[in-house]
Amino acid sequence: MxxxxxxxxGFTALAATALCITRRNPVHAVVxxxxxxxxxxxxxxxxxxxxVAAWEVIIYAGAVMVLFLFIIMxxxxxxxxxxxxxxxxxxxxxxxxxxxxxxxxxxxxxxxxADQDGVxxxxxSPRAFGAALFDQYALAVQVVSFQLLYAAVGAFYVGKGSLRxxxxxxxxx
Amino acid sequence: MPEWLITLTLILVKLGLVFFVLLTGAAYLVLxxxxxxxRMQLRYGPNRVGPFGLLQPLADAVKLxxxxxxxxxxxxxxxFFVAPGLAAVTALLAFAVVPFSPPITLFGREVPMVxxxxxxxxxxxxxxxxxxxxxxxxxxxxSNSKYALLGGIRGLSQLISYELAMGLSLVPVVLMAxxxxxxxxxxxxxxxxxxxxxxxxxxxxxxxxxxxxxxxxFDLPEAENELVAGFHTEYSGMRFGxxxxxxxxxMMILGAMITVFFLGxxxxxxxxxxxxxxxxxxxxxxxxxxxxxxxxxxxxxQLMHFGWKVLIPLSLLNVVVTGAVLLWxxx
Amino acid sequence: MNLWxxxxxxxxxxxxxxxxxxxxxxxxxxxxxxRTPPPRYRARIVLxxxxxGGERCVACYLCSAACPVDCISMQAAEAPDxxxxxxxxRINFARxxxxxxxxxxxxxxxxxxxxxxxxxxxxxxxxxxxKEDLLINDGGKDREYNFYRHAGIGVVNxxxxxxxxxxxxxxxxxxx
Numbered sequence: 069m070x071x072x073x074x075x076x077x078g079f080t081a082l083a084a085t086a087l088c089i090t091r092r093n094p095v096h097a098v099v100x101x102x103x104x105x106x107x108x109x110x111x112x113x114x115x116x117x118x119x120v121a122a123w124e125v126i127i128y129a130g131a132v133m134v135l136f137l138f139i140i141m142x143x144x145x146x147x148x149x150x151x152x153x154x155x156x157x158x159x160x161x162x163x164x165x166x167x168x169x170x171x172x173x174x175x176x177x178x179x180x181x182a183d184q185d186g187v188x189x190x191x192x193s194p195r196a197f198g199a200a201l202f203d204q205y206a207l208a209v210q211v212v213s214f215q216l217l218y219a220a221v222g223a224f225y226v227g228k229g230s231l232r233x234x235x236x237x238x239x240x241x
Numbered sequence: 242m243p244e245w246l247i248t249l250t251l252i253l254v255k256l257g258l259v260f261f262v263l264l265t266g267a268a269y270l271v272l273x274x275x276x277x278x279x280r281m282q283l284r285y286g287p288n289r290v291g292p293f294g295l296l297q298p299l300a301d302a303v304k305l306x307x308x309x310x311x312x313x314x315x316x317x318x319x320x321f322f323v324a325p326g327l328a329a330v331t332a333l334l335a336f337a338v339v340p341f342s343p344p345i346t347l348f349g350r351e352v353p354m355v356x357x358x359x360x361x362x363x364x365x366x367x368x369x370x371x372x373x374x375x376x377x378x379x380x381x382x383x384s385n386s387k388y389a390l391l392g393g394i395r396g397l398s399q400l401i402s403y404e405l406a407m408g409l410s411l412v413p414v415v416l417m418a419x420x421x422x423x424x425x426x427x428x429x430x431x432x433x434x435x436x437x438x439x440x441x442x443x444x445x446x447x448x449x450x451x452x453x454x455x456x457x458x459f460d461l462p463e464a465e466n467e468l469v470a471g472f473h474t475e476y477s478g479m480r481f482g483x484x485x486x487x488x489x490x491x492m493m494i495l496g497a498m499i500t501v502f503f504l505g506x507x508x509x510x511x512x513x514x515x516x517x518x519x520x521x522x523x524x525x526x527x528x529x530x531x532x533x534x535x536x537x538x539x540x541x542x543q544l545m546h547f548g549w550k551v552l553i554p555l556s557l558l559n560v561v562v563t564g565a566v567l568l569w570x571x572x
Numbered sequence: 573m574n575l576w577x578x579x580x581x582x583x584x585x586x587x588x589x590x591x592x593x594x595x596x597x598x599x600x601x602x603x604x605x606x607r608t609p610p611p612r613y614r615a616r617i618v619l620x621x622x623x624x625g626g627e628r629c630v631a632c633y634l635c636s637a638a639c640p641v642d643c644i645s646m647q648a649a650e651a652p653d654x655x656x657x658x659x660x661x662r663i664n665f666a667r668x669x670x671x672x673x674x675x676x677x678x679x680x681x682x683x684x685x686x687x688x689x690x691x692x693x694x695x696x697x698x699x700x701x702x703k704e705d706l707l708i709n710d711g712g713k714d715r716e717y718n719f720y721r722h723a724g725i726g727v728v729n730x731x732x733x734x735x736x737x738x739x740x741x742x743x744x745x746x747x748x
Contacts, residue, residue, distance in 0.1 A: 093317075095317070095320070095379070095382055096320075099320065099375075099379065102375070118359070118360060118361040118364075119361060119364070121361075122361050122364030122365060122367070122368055123364075125368035125369075125371070125372065126364065126367050126368045126371050126408075129368075129371070129372060130367075130368060130371025130372055130374070130404070131371065131401065131404075134371070134374050134375075134378070134397060134400075134401055135401070137375075137378050137379075137382075137397065138378075138394065138397045138398060138401070141378065141381075141382050141390060141393060141394050141397070142394060162319055162323075163319075166323070193360065194360065194361055194364075194421050277593065279597070280592075280593045280597065281589045281592050281593045282592070283592060283595060283596075283597045283598045283599070284597050284598075284599050285597050285599050285601070288601075531586065531589060531590070532586075534589045534593075535585045535586050535588075535589045536582070536585065
């Protein structure tokens, strides 16, 4: 049972990623990427890392991809019209994918309670994960988060500089 | 009957029951909201369909189902079809982790009164509420209408901003309960509900939940006097109905979440646990309706200012203070 | 204190709405509770008669000219004594906006508004009222108003031949 779910999810993740990089419409690409991330999150859950699964959904699907979508919608990068033409699989492919994910979810939820087969070999509780993150590897986590902070400040500085130059350029002539 | 079949049947019965109660509850919440808003404005509200208007939700459903399902030309059909479903499904799924009563004994086995007691229940709820953005954003984008697009963009930025405050205001709860499981969080409130123990977190959660459910005073994504109907401008018939029902299911879920996180869940004297749970959820729902009848809509810059400059710093401060107090009490 | 004012401004309205929620609604539940509209309410239009029972309308077309939606139409006709009347008179209530301009324009008080507002039909054509449907056996708002002895009849009769009319004065006999 567990391996069946694994294969369903794996196929979904691969197919969604492949579709993501071949789409012309950026919004569709984002939707497929979210799909892939969702399947990955479920795989993490199945492998005994519920915290990572939740973070995958909250941070990647729920925040990063939403920001991508936000930018795409703000800048109107997506073409206004999207005709659903071409062979039938292009119309039914997404439906099939989504149904596979839903099927995977349902099986995973049922499998956890229904039989022992669904329980993975080892299970990392959120507490153990947190302890490892903020106790054992505290220094590394701090260093990485500082790096991210530097990156954010640097991006802000660079962006502000170009903005200032542009406004100055507009003022001079 | 084999063991696993009984378990499966119990799960399915539980699912069906929760589904039924949630949908009926959402439908009647619409009626309750219309009635209460009417009374606040010295009107009666719907009172024509059936006694006291009790069949109004049914009439609404029939109306929505028989209306023309209109698809704008140039709309991105697939995304347009899926978005309302996303809005409703993410709302429905979140109820899977809500414990509404202590476990009961049935057929000589202990049945937990929760569809699935995840040990990361809080994160599951946060994840689903962050996925709920997609229904709004994709629906607004796929309609290919400027009002819907503006509504979708507003919805996106509002939901991202308030999700942070919501997540941060849950950190003290998790700190105090020392668990991510909603059942454990309820059980940790045996003596004092967290709303009294940490009123600041409660207030922040309440405000950001109101913003998450896109209700007045935070209904900018569908501000009807600026954006026609915001992200669901182009939807009609049952697709609009799904958005609508999703909003009310969301209201019930968030009411249940406030109940579980801050009001002590099913705990309470004298009455049976499930009654206490329902009472608390309904009280929160009433509060949301009351807010809708009272406060005007915020301006967009006020919304962002309030979210980023007030709520998030306050909730960060709250996390630090709560953590310090807990450490100090541990010795 | 700005913050205090904001908090007060946010919390106080809750009390107002709660108080209002516990008050009796002011709604009049229409089909069960009927309210008499004031006498000058503008609803269904009627054609009135003078105290003697004659039609007041002289088919002057002023109402139909004043009507902003052009829902009044008629055909003028003349009696042998020169008295004008409407051969047919038609108001399309499906178009009427009940503005009362026709009643304002009417020089003979013939066309008047009544407070009877509940006369909707399930078919628009049944809202087209003919003269028979419009005429009532009453003087309406001013029952004593009786105009037609004095005016409205043409100059068929010699001067002084009508009721209450002096004959022409010979100015030459009027000299001092």
